[in-house]
Amino acid sequence: PEDYVVELKYDGSRQFLFNRGNGTELYNKRGKNKTRHFPDITRHIALPEGVILDGEVIVTDDLHPHGNKDVLHKRDGGKPVLRRDGQSNFKQKLKMEQYEATFVAFDIVEYKNDSVRDMSLQERRELLEEVVGGLSEEVVVSRRYDALDKGWEEVLDKKMEGLVLKDPESSYPNGRTSNWIKIKNTQETILTAHDFEEHSRGITVIGEDECADDHRLTVNGGVSDKVKGKIEEKGSAEVEVSFLERSDNDKLREPTFKRLCE
Numbered sequence: 201p202e203d204y205v206v207e208l209k210y211d212g213s214r215q216f217l218f219n220r221g222n223g224t225e226l227y228n229k230r231g232k233n234k235t236r237h238f239p240d241i242t243r244h245i246a247l248p249e250g251v252i253l254d255g256e257v258i259v260t261d262d263l264h265p266h267g268n269k270d271v272l273h274k275r276d277g278g279k280p281v282l283r284r285d286g287q288s289n290f291k292q293k294l295k296m297e298q299y300e301a302t303f304v305a306f307d308i309v310e311y312k313n314d315s316v317r318d319m320s321l322q323e324r325r326e327l328l329e330e331v332v333g334g335l336s337e338e339v340v341v342s343r344r345y346d347a348l349d350k351g352w353e354e355v356l357d358k359k360m361e362g363l364v365l366k367d368p369e370s371s372y373p374n375g376r377t378s379n380w381i382k383i384k385n386t387q388e389t390i391l392t393a394h395d396f397e398e399h400s401r402g403i404t405v406i407g408e409d410e411c412a413d414d415h416r417l418t419v420n421g422g423v424s425d426k427v428k429g430k431i432e433e434k435g436s437a438e439v440e441v442s443f444l445e446r447s448d449n450d451k452l453r454e455p456t457f458k459r460l461c462e
Contacts, residue, residue: 201381204365205321206351208343209382210304211267211361211444212258213276217303217339218310219247226257226303236280240296241303241338250313251331254372255305255342266360267304269454270447275299305332306342309372317372321379324372355385361444362386386442389452390461391415394436396428403428405439412450417441419457427460437461 214229224247226234235242238257247253258267259275274295281292308316308328316324332341345351351363362384370379393407402424405417417439419427430437438461443452 201365201367203368204381205325205368206345206348207306207364207366208266208345208351208355208360209362209364209384210256210258210342211264211269212256212272212304213269214255215257215303216252216254216309217241217245217247217305218252219249221249234276234280236282236284237276238301238303239282241301241336245336245339247335248312248331251311252309253303253305253328253331253339254307254309255303257301257303259299259301263359265358271299272301275301301338303339304342305339307372317374320369320371321366322368325368352383359445360385384444386444386456388440388442388458391417391439391441391455392436393417393427393431393439396431398428405431405437407436407439409441411446415441415452415455417452417455417457423457423460430460 215234216227218225224242224245226238226242228234241257256267257272259272260267261271279289279292281296282288305328308324308331310316311327311331316327329341332339348363348365354360355362362382365381365383367379370377373379389409391407391409393405395406396403402418402420405419405427407415407417409415419439427437427439440458440461441452441455442458443455445453447453
């Protein structure tokens, strides 16, 4: 839609940064405290009390200015950087120094202990920029573009993950919303699945494409029975897969099942 604002889609981990009187803390969307995992973000930030910011923690590199979730997992795997006594875990500290993290704020939920969920997105954005402005180099506001074509041109040029279109008049969303439209920069391949593992929601198929073998892809719902049946009957099944990019060893990043090829 022409009247929607255009924001860059980052490749990171959804987090909430806030201060409820105990200093700046960081929690993921599942409610797990990540403050000690990312002291490079939280330790030196004087976030105003009564503020909750919604955003993503990202780790960037030269090829991924929008963040790289695989590198983020390397940084955040295992123990937190800081132990409960405040001392550093040596290996995790080295990872922190190698993979510096940034919090990209794209919304604000509370301000001075009052909910701002019912304010329009544009009003919340102005408030967000006021709160984050000059706060820290480790906390930034999500990038916006003047026009969709400009944003998409940069996404393609720099192989970024995609864009998000947002209704500027919308309130803060609770869960999925039609007021946010994600446009992903994806590629496609045909995967020849020759084996599968069953789980509660469907199957995980194991197969190969023209670049690498032993790809793993989750197939959920009723179509998983069709894929499983074809593998059992024919010995293999060809499935169309979309993905963001290939890793250094040609594995697919964030593969998504599209259809069973007949």
